[in-house]
Amino acid sequence: MKKYNIRTKILTKIAYIGLIVLVFTSCSSYLNPGQYRDSTTQMIDEYMATKGSNLDLYLSIISKAGLQGMMHAYGTYTCFAPTDSAVNTYLKENNLSISTMTQAQAAQIVKFHTISDTIPTSSFIDGRLPYANMLNVYLTTQTQNDNSILVNRQGILGTVNRNIQCGNGYIHKIDKVLTQQDSTVYQKFTNLGNDYSVMKFLASKLDAVQMDSLIDGGGGFRTLLLQNDSAFINAGFNISDKDAFYTAFQAELKNNATTTTDPSGMLYNWFAYHILPSRSYITDMTAVTTLSTKLLNQPLTLVYRNDSLLVNEFKEGELNDQGILVNRKSTYTDYTCSNGVIQTLESNLEVKAHKPYRVYWDICAQPEIEANSSYKKEGTSINYTVSSFSNITFGGSSSNTLTYIANGTSAADYQQKWQVINGDYMSLRLSTSYIKSMAMKLPLLVAGTYKVWVCYRQSGSSTKPIYVKTTFQEDNYDDQVLPIIANFSDEPNSKYTDDQLLALGWKYYTAKNQYITMCSKLLGTITVYATGQHTLLFTATNAAATNAFLDEIQFIPVDEDQIWPRQDIRGTLVPEGTAASNIFPY
Amino acid sequence: MKKIRILLVLIIAALATSSCDSWLNLTPTSGVARDDYWKTKEDVASFTTGLYSGLVGSDVSLKMWLWGEMRADMINTGTWNNSNLTLIKEGEITENNAYCNWASFYTIINDCNTLLKYAPGVKNNDNSFTQTALEEYEAQAVAIRSLMYFYLIRNFGDIPYTTTAYTDDTQNFDIAKSDKDSVLTKVISDMEGWVEKLPTSYSTSTAAYNKGKMTRYAGYALLADMYLWKENYQKTIDYCDKIVSSGQYALIPVAKGTEVVTDEDTQEIDTVTYATTAGAESLYTNLYVNGNSTESIFELQFASDNLNPFYDWFATSPHSYVIPNSDFINDELFPSATVGSSISQDIREKICSANNSVWKYSGLALNDKTVRTSTQMTNHLIVYRLAEIYLMRAEAENQLAASMTGDAQQAEIAEALADVDVVRSRSNAVDATDITRSSQMSVSMVEEFILEEEAREMAFEGKRWYDVLRNAKRNSYAHLHYLTDMCIYSTTSDKVYSLQAKYNNHNSHYLPIYINDMKSNSLLVQNSFYADESTTSK
Numbered sequence A: 001m002k003k004y005n006i007r008t009k010i011l012t013k014i015a016y017i018g019l020i021v022l023v024f025t026s027c028s029s030y031l032n033p034g035q036y037r038d039s040t041t042q043m044i045d046e047y048m049a050t051k052g053s054n055l056d057l058y059l060s061i062i063s064k065a066g067l068q069g070m071m072h073a074y075g076t077y078t079c080f081a082p083t084d085s086a087v088n089t090y091l092k093e094n095n096l097s098i099s100t101m102t103q104a105q106a107a108q109i110v111k112f113h114t115i116s117d118t119i120p121t122s123s124f125i126d127g128r129l130p131y132a133n134m135l136n137v138y139l140t141t142q143t144q145n146d147n148s149i150l151v152n153r154q155g156i157l158g159t160v161n162r163n164i165q166c167g168n169g170y171i172h173k174i175d176k177v178l179t180q181q182d183s184t185v186y187q188k189f190t191n192l193g194n195d196y197s198v199m200k201f202l203a204s205k206l207d208a209v210q211m212d213s214l215i216d217g218g219g220g221f222r223t224l225l226l227q228n229d230s231a232f233i234n235a236g237f238n239i240s241d242k243d244a245f246y247t248a249f250q251a252e253l254k255n256n257a258t259t260t261t262d263p264s265g266m267l268y269n270w271f272a273y274h275i276l277p278s279r280s281y282i283t284d285m286t287a288v289t290t291l292s293t294k295l296l297n298q299p300l301t302l303v304y305r306n307d308s309l310l311v312n313e314f315k316e317g318e319l320n321d322q323g324i325l326v327n328r329k330s331t332y333t334d335y336t337c338s339n340g341v342i343q344t345l346e347s348n349l350e351v352k353a354h355k356p357y358r359v360y361w362d363i364c365a366q367p368e369i370e371a372n373s374s375y376k377k378e379g380t381s382i383n384y385t386v387s388s389f390s391n392i393t394f395g396g397s398s399s400n401t402l403t404y405i406a407n408g409t410s411a412a413d414y415q416q417k418w419q420v421i422n423g424d425y426m427s428l429r430l431s432t433s434y435i436k437s438m439a440m441k442l443p444l445l446v447a448g449t450y451k452v453w454v455c456y457r458q459s460g461s462s463t464k465p466i467y468v469k470t471t472f473q474e475d476n477y478d479d480q481v482l483p484i485i486a487n488f489s490d491e492p493n494s495k496y497t498d499d500q501l502l503a504l505g506w507k508y509y510t511a512k513n514q515y516i517t518m519c520s521k522l523l524g525t526i527t528v529y530a531t532g533q534h535t536l537l538f539t540a541t542n543a544a545a546t547n548a549f550l551d552e553i554q555f556i557p558v559d560e561d562q563i564w565p566r567q568d569i570r571g572t573l574v575p576e577g578t579a580a581s582n583i584f585p586y
Numbered sequence B: 001m002k003k004i005r006i007l008l009v010l011i012i013a014a015l016a017t018s019s020c021d022s023w024l025n026l027t028p029t030s031g032v033a034r035d036d037y038w039k040t041k042e043d044v045a046s047f048t049t050g051l052y053s054g055l056v057g058s059d060v061s062l063k064m065w066l067w068g069e070m071r072a073d074m075i076n077t078g079t080w081n082n083s084n085l086t087l088i089k090e091g092e093i094t095e096n097n098a099y100c101n102w103a104s105f106y107t108i109i110n111d112c113n114t115l116l117k118y119a120p121g122v123k124n125n126d127n128s129f130t131q132t133a134l135e136e137y138e139a140q141a142v143a144i145r146s147l148m149y150f151y152l153i154r155n156f157g158d159i160p161y162t163t164t165a166y167t168d169d170t171q172n173f174d175i176a177k178s179d180k181d182s183v184l185t186k187v188i189s190d191m192e193g194w195v196e197k198l199p200t201s202y203s204t205s206t207a208a209y210n211k212g213k214m215t216r217y218a219g220y221a222l223l224a225d226m227y228l229w230k231e232n233y234q235k236t237i238d239y240c241d242k243i244v245s246s247g248q249y250a251l252i253p254v255a256k257g258t259e260v261v262t263d264e265d266t267q268e269i270d271t272v273t274y275a276t277t278a279g280a281e282s283l284y285t286n287l288y289v290n291g292n293s294t295e296s297i298f299e300l301q302f303a304s305d306n307l308n309p310f311y312d313w314f315a316t317s318p319h320s321y322v323i324p325n326s327d328f329i330n331d332e333l334f335p336s337a338t339v340g341s342s343i344s345q346d347i348r349e350k351i352c353s354a355n356n357s358v359w360k361y362s363g364l365a366l367n368d369k370t371v372r373t374s375t376q377m378t379n380h381l382i383v384y385r386l387a388e389i390y391l392m393r394a395e396a397e398n399q400l401a402a403s404m405t406g407d408a409q410q411a412e413i414a415e416a417l418a419d420v421d422v423v424r425s426r427s428n429a430v431d432a433t434d435i436t437r438s439s440q441m442s443v444s445m446v447e448e449f450i451l452e453e454e455a456r457e458m459a460f461e462g463k464r465w466y467d468v469l470r471n472a473k474r475n476s477y478a479h480l481h482y483l484t485d486m487c488i489y490s491t492t493s494d495k496v497y498s499l500q501a502k503y504n505n506h507n508s509h510y511l512p513i514y515i516n517d518m519k520s521n522s523l524l525v526q527n528s529f530y531a532d533e534s535t536t537s538k
Helices: A002-030 A044-049 A056-064 A068-072 A084-093 A103-113 A185-190 A194-204 A208-216 A229-234 A242-255 A263-272 A282-286 A498-504 B002-023 B041-055 B058-066 B083-090 B103-125 B131-156 B180-197 B207-212 B216-230 B233-244 B277-290 B311-315 B326-333 B347-352 B386-402 B406-426 B443-457 B464-477 B481-490 B493-503 B515-520
Strands: A077-082 A140-143 A149-151 A155-157 A164-166 A169-174 A222-227 A300-305 A308-311 A324-327 A335-337 A340-345 A359-362 A380-385 A392-395 A401-406 A424-428 A437-441 A448-457 A467-473 A518-528 A535-540 A548-557 B075-077 B256-262 B269-275 B296-300 B322-324 B381-385
Touching (some): A044 A056, A044 A077, A044 A164, A044 A169, A077 A084, A077 A103, A077 A155, A140 B493, A185 A194, A185 A222, A185 A340, A194 A222, A194 A229, A208 A222, A208 A263, A282 A300, A282 A308, A282 B493, A448 A467, B041 B058, B041 B103, B041 B131, B058 B103, B058 B381, B131 B180, B131 B216, B180 B216, B207 B296, B216 B233, B216 B381, B216 B386, B216 B464, B233 B386, B269 B277, B326 B347, B381 B386, B386 B443, B406 B443, B464 B481
Parallel strands (some): A077 A169
Antiparallel strands (some): A140 A149, A164 A169, A300 A308, A308 A324, A324 A340, A335 A340, A359 A548, A380 A401, A392 A437, A401 A424, A424 A548, A437 A535, A448 A548, A467 A535, B256 B269, B296 B381
């Protein structure tokens, strides 16, 4: 018994010891130091704190601002960090020192230099940065000839010491402290130099308080479009004699006046047309097609083509207005002020009252189709998925397809029963069971009232016709549903004359000769309230089984001839009374 | 007993030590050590073959094409993301960009130098190795080395130049850069010293040998190109003349037909020439699909066991690295003919770009839409062909005319235009792209015309960037606008202004040296456009 007890005791002791040993050995494998490693990537503040980074003074401003914690935590920042010599120069110029600076002042500096997103220099363009800094001001960048970058028109970012990647963002070292532009747009305007004498002269004709409130009034941001003296010369004015110029200028304004002919009223409107109630840098202007101005209901239209940005280019129909170039290299391009931006134009911008004019819109003039090398070439038949079009939104499955077919526009390609304009048409099944709708972005329509005609080649049978309802949609206004349901399987009766057809809501739109399959149906009348590019929506209303062949949509002002001019297969307008031998194909 | 034991031990010791000897004498089992090589003329022959197979290596052959197109306006990036290419197209080139790596070119240069060092010694070993045969091999090594240096000069500017072979670790591999003009002069004089030693033909029966190896005419073509880069126009003309008058090369003919059409606008009756479909197809098939045609002077030979590296670049369009820039091609290069446009077109339009793909490399036939599969990428990369020789000669003649006046000048310009017309008429170029002929042609207008024609003829063959840069830098950058105008098409619209600003600094026209070389070679100084001298931390 005794032996047994001792043995048990010893065994239990051994068991306990064994257990403890096991615990330690198994634990230690979890804490094997070789499998854990601390990241050596520095955070922004750690990089600034390293010896030789040349950013110690800026780091002390950051800690004065109480923002060192932010620069140490994980995040995505881009810091334009001024070097020590830059900070010293700034402090000396402004009689400041880091120790006497208040926290708010320091925070203001740091937040102006920091952007809450990562932007490497490869994403810089000549203009504003993609994101604003923490004070909601956009910094601008401009590449210099030696590949360095001028930031905010103040500091140079060299070719080395950029894109310094830290754990929470990028650092770009610059050689000056960036400061906010204090002047407002109006203050800057009053301080413009002699290059802008004409515009300042015009401003002097109005009350200064009125001008101040026009330019600086209202909350938010604004953009001022300046015209320097050579812009007025480009527009054909003689500016040597100010009074003679003013008379000529007023005459010009009167010519195009829409609402008032009172001289100071017109001048006020002219200035209002040069002010946009938005913050529009060049980057913003190239991305849109219209911008509203401070003149009610008078937007600007913008076209960006081959690196030229043009304002108010009107080249549709009989009008050939060249448009005004926005100057991208002047001193006052993308010029940031405290409450907005200043841009420069190269000619005289004024409101031009355009009479509504007819628009014959070939549906196949879509950028995706035009980019194809077989565009309009005979024998082309290309399938597109409905999702490939940027200017048309289709309803129904996104994998639905439509076909672009081109017959060619030469004399040999002409077929009486298929004389589609530009030799091409779109074949698609508009049906409640396939492509349910198509919302098309229209070309520019001037404000006015129009009759809408859809021109198509008859297809399908009368047993399962293709019915489509049309709606005209304009932003900020109610949709206008057109009264006539189009039937793309229908065609007019050949016994009727043009006038009889017109009374029935039909017409022929082809010039060479007229055949019932090439017909056009009146859908209704629309009112376009503001000039611009609006939307026309086709909605299928029954389950058609065949494809519709769509050629063109025509918008003809209500007071104009609805039938003439017609078009030949090359799209050329043919006026009434042209002899048949003078209509292509001859 | 003891004696026997001692004897046994001694015998075993003797045996053991003798076998240890051979245990410690190791020769490589999978290669040939240099001591065993360079013994017979067959060794030299196979080493030369090795030089050519280095040229068709995927990195070198890709860059021989890519460097000539990536910064120019004929290609756009496709939908397959290639971040290095995108950065280059945007003008954001840094030393980290893998396409700036010249290592594979210097490997070939070193191989050429190696042959030049060791081949003469083979004559001592092999009595059947004649001096002429030796010089043939040496000339080929010099020619390939010159070709490599010419690519490097055009892309990097100042480069390290060496004719020493680096064969073991005891040598110092670090060489500093030399000025690009002096390197070009040296390379040209190397080439002139050896070009006459290149044979005019390697085989009377197999065209591949005469197009895949550097014949004397390929050497002439390289010399003409180098002299044109150096702005020595008379020499360019002389070498081009030698090629054209050799009787060895001819432009592939394209059968034409004529048809009488009525001009749609003016109602006039006109005779219009058009290229037959069969003619255009035969040009495409002979020149680009089969290769080694009568027009080609030097081509990189790819085959089914050594495919070209272009599948990912072209054939998977639009999901490829590169697609043709249709804005530039359709608007600027190939506008439609005015009269009889439905039949009379420039055949090069469809040849170079079709189905949204660079058709010269992706297609198997001109009018067939079938794209090459990854195992069918056997088409050759044409380095020089006769059409380019005509255009080089025209460019040189026009520049020579600039130093003349009056009738002599107009006569020289007329010769230049005659050369361009040979190329244009073969492809049925349309009037819309022709220059107005008069008795008072201006040199600069003809220069622009020739540059455009080079774009049309040599589309996508890896020449565009060099053509534009050569014309822009002529006469100390008298016409920098060729480069800045090209920006509109060569880069994305928001980068145009910054790229134009960069091009004002002429150092930006060259690529930076790749970072691996900067780190390993202490004597290399980076191109000043890509490094801020004052804050460089090295």
